[in-house]
Amino acid sequence: MSAWAIGIDIGGTFTDVVALNYKGGGLRTLKVLTTHGDPAQGVADGVRTLIGQCGIVPGDVRRIVHATTLFTNALIERRGEPTGLLTTRGFRDVLEIGNERKYDLYDLHIEAAPALVQRRWRAEIGARMDAGGGELAPVDADDVCRAVQPLVDEGVRSLAVCLLHAYVDPRHEVAARDILARHFPGLEITLSSDVAPVIREFERMSTTCANAYIKPLASRYLTSLQERLGKQGLPTDVLMMLSNGGLCHVDEARRTPIELLESGPAAGAISASHYSLRDSLSNLLAFDMGGTTAKLCLVENGNPAIAYGFEAARQKRFAEGSGLPIRITTVDLIEIGAGGGSIAHRDALGLLKVGPQSAGSEPGPACYGRGGADATVTDANLLLGYLNPDYFAGGTMSIDLDQARRELARVGDSVGRDVVGAAWGIHDIVAENMAGAARVHVAERGRDPRDFVLLCTGGGGPLHGYYVAQKIGVRTLVCPPAAGVASAYGLLVAPARADRSRTVSVRPGSDSLGVLENAYTDLEAQVLQSLQALEATFGPVRLSRYADGRFVGQGFTLTVPLPPGPYGSEGGSGAGDEEAVRKALLAAFEDAYREKFGRTPPDVPIELLNLRVSGEAPPREVPRDEGVAAGAAPAPKARRPVYFRESGDYVDTPVFDRGALRAGFRADGPLLVEDEGSTLVVGPRGRVTQSATGNLIVEILEQA
Known part of the structure; x- marks a missing residue:
């Protein structure tokens, strides 16, 4: 009996569908135009077409995995549902006040990212806690109903609840939710203590409002998707790619869709890591260019870089502080409006510009x-x-x-x-735009792009990689198999993952380690509970502990990995006596701080502020690695005139069919390698080799 898995990635221009046979190997792919009016219809049509072409019996499909940009686009284009905010009295204007920081000091016409919740749809209640979780004023049911009733009357369908100091104790938010569920059963409710239970009021409120803003849209879309897949006899317990590069069950995604904002780019980074490790290339720049955007992610030691927050819907793409702060765990990448659909135009100075506007698929x-x-x-x-x-x-x-x-x-x-x-x-221009973004992204992380390999995916990555690599000084280019649908393939090799965090201020040099251990134990239990629904197909779970630390008095934090627990004496330190545990915790932060900033301040205590736990479970069944057989070099399938900058004119260029290439194939540029989803451009200075793993490796030679 065959066992199939299907991956679906919705992009701004194309929806990619791939089917993978776990038993017999082999990847089948299909690209269809995204149907923006009804994305689930495009997905259903694409899946129906692919399984028909491949002769797949619906009952043989074991897993369907999905990534989408729908929710990111809903934030950018402001296409969410009418959303309200319930907060503590005196805090309704936090969304406008923000951090009181201008992202461009010299722009007289600067505009902040508009709040997702209109001021008239923000309500306040008198319930309040202090910074330690002590109750100053209880939750009053009448107060809650009086505050929310006018919002519901005006058409608000989703409500963000963000009460003061809920990251310390969520009791007030839970009580408010229970009251609202009784009196307004049709209202979607998002609690900050569920979505972002960490300190900093503006960021916590912004993240909670963003989740509430897209939650009804996500619920409708995911329900429609499940119904249409079910009508085809396919599994409806869809797995969703999260922004952190891991998978979750569709019910978890429906509850907190904010975690899916960067799901498509995250899948691309996972795919890049998977392909590069097959040729022992552990450090790379994952360059993914599709029809609407181009993304770049730093991968070191085989792992994509991770961040614990980013900004959505920026007013200026590279201006920090110009967007909506979102506090979720995400693959750390840079994204620009450069894709196959990016529109060329003449700007006010008479210069040729490209993007960020895109023609998309419609x-x-x-x-x-x-x-x-x-x-x-x-x-x-x-x-x-x-x-x-x-x-x-x-x-x-x-x-x-x-x-x-x-x-x-x-x-x-x-x-x-x-x-x-x-x-x-x-x-x-498109190559220079991507190269400029890459220089900034890599330099901000203290790295040199010349030390990395550029791995190109998406329909446009292999087309533009040759010239992007030269602009940033990279000498080795990798194009993996089925590069045009690499993000969709990444869905099928990704692990399940869950991340949980909370604010607990602890000084590991002096405070009780029992408090620290109890907090981490609670977070680990939450992670394991989240992954429990997937334990039949993913496991075992590997738990990792992190913390946002700082030297006391600093206004910023640095996220660092911590040694495994337990830490508290009641459970046994697991690493020697209590003093040894304290030294290990302090050393973990100090080592990371020195790597980032060069040295540590003398005689200043360390404070761990936000505690984080990540749980990752690899798939129990992985696709068979077929590789490429050795054989004689094939003849080009065609020749056509192709323009190259080095020649300044069109050159009669051989075109190879990628499916015909064999391990050991080697040729000097210029040449093209075509497959169904992408074309690899190898210029006059390039030399391409087909590895046994299926990767095409291009070496860019020095100018003669």
């Missing part, structure tokens, strides 16, 4: 012939010869090359360039 680039009247990156790549109009998306889409040429000529005329100059300018 109407799409001009070459799609769906009404798009703007020249895009995809149009430029077609004219330059990088893409094959007869084999676009595996030949599933018809392409209008003449329409692409007309729109490129129009853009070229506006900036004084011929049609080829305009096409190359678009391609080069």
Whole structure:
């Protein structure tokens, strides 16, 4: 009996569907245009088409895994439900006050990211706790109902509850939730103590409101998805990719959809890590470029970098503080509006610019012939010869090359360039935009891009990787198998994961270690409970402890890994006596601080502020690694003129079918390697090798 798993990744332009046979090996892929009006319909149609093409019996599908950008886009485009906020009296304006910090001191017209909750839909109650969790004023049911009733009357369908100091003790928020559930049964409720139980009022409130804002949308979409999959006889207990690079059950995602904001890019990073380790390439820059955006993630020792917060819907893409702070665990990456659908235009200074506006899938680039009247990156790549109009998306889409040429000529005329100059300018600008973002991202983490390998995925990564690599000084490029649907494949090899955190202020040099151990034990129990629904297919669970620490008096924290517990004497230290445990905890923070800042301040006590636990469980069944057999080098399947900067003109270039390549294949550029989902561009300075693992490895030679 065959055992299949299906991965689904919804992007801004394409929805990628992959099917993997765990028993017999082999990956089947399909790209369909995203149906923005009803994304679940596009998913259902794509799955139906793929299983039909592959002859898959629905009953043989064991697992369906899903990632989506729907909820991120809902935040950016403000397409969530009418959302209210219930908070402690005197704190309704925290969303506007924020941190009272301008992200651009010299911009006289600066605008902060608009709050997700309108001021008139923010209500206050008198219940209050002090910073230690002591009750100053109890929750009054009449007070809660009086505050919320006007919001419901005005159409508010989702409510964020964020009461003062709820991260210390959630009793007041729980009591308010129970009251609201009795009196307003149709109201979606989000508690800050469930979503972000950590200190800092603005960030906690912003995260809670964001979850409430997208929760009804997420509930409707996930319910619709389950219903449509169920009608096809497929499993409905879908697994969802989280922003942290792990999987959770669909019911967990429905409760806290805020954790799915970066699910698609996270899947891409997991896929990059999986492919690179097959060739012992543990340090890489994972470059994923799709139809709407391009992402870059730093992977060290085989693990994608992790952050414990980011900003969504920034007013200025690289300006910290210009977006909505979201306090969730996420794969640490940088994202820019550069994809195949990015629109080229003339700016106010008469210069050629590309993006961040995108044609998406509706109407799409001009070459799609769906009404798009703007020249895009995809149009430029077609004219330059990088893409094959007869084999676009595996030949599933018809392409209008003449329409692409007309729109490129129009853009070229506006900036004084011929049609080829305009096409190359678009391609080069996109590469420079990504290279600039990569330089900043890597430098901020104290790394040198020349020490890394660039692994390219997505439909656009292999197209642009060759020139992006040269701009940032990288000499080795890797293109994995099925690169165009790598994020969808990453869903099928990802572990299950859960992260929990809470604020507990402890000085490990002097305070009771029992308090610290009890807090971590409680967090570990929450993580294990969250992963319990998946224990049949994922396990065993590996727990890791982290903490946001600082030297007393500092206004910022540094997240560091801590040694395994237990710490408290009542459970036994597990690492010698109590003094040894204290030294180990202090050394863990000091070592990380020195690596980040060079030295530590003398004679200042250390405080651990936010405690964090991560639980990760690998899949119990993994796909068979087929690799690539050795054999004779195939002849090119075709030749066509392709433009390269080094030549300054079109060059008659061989085109290879990736499926025909064998281990040991080796060739000097220029050349192209095509498969159904992407095209790898190897320029005149490149030399490509097919490894036995299936990765194509490109070495960029020094200029002669």
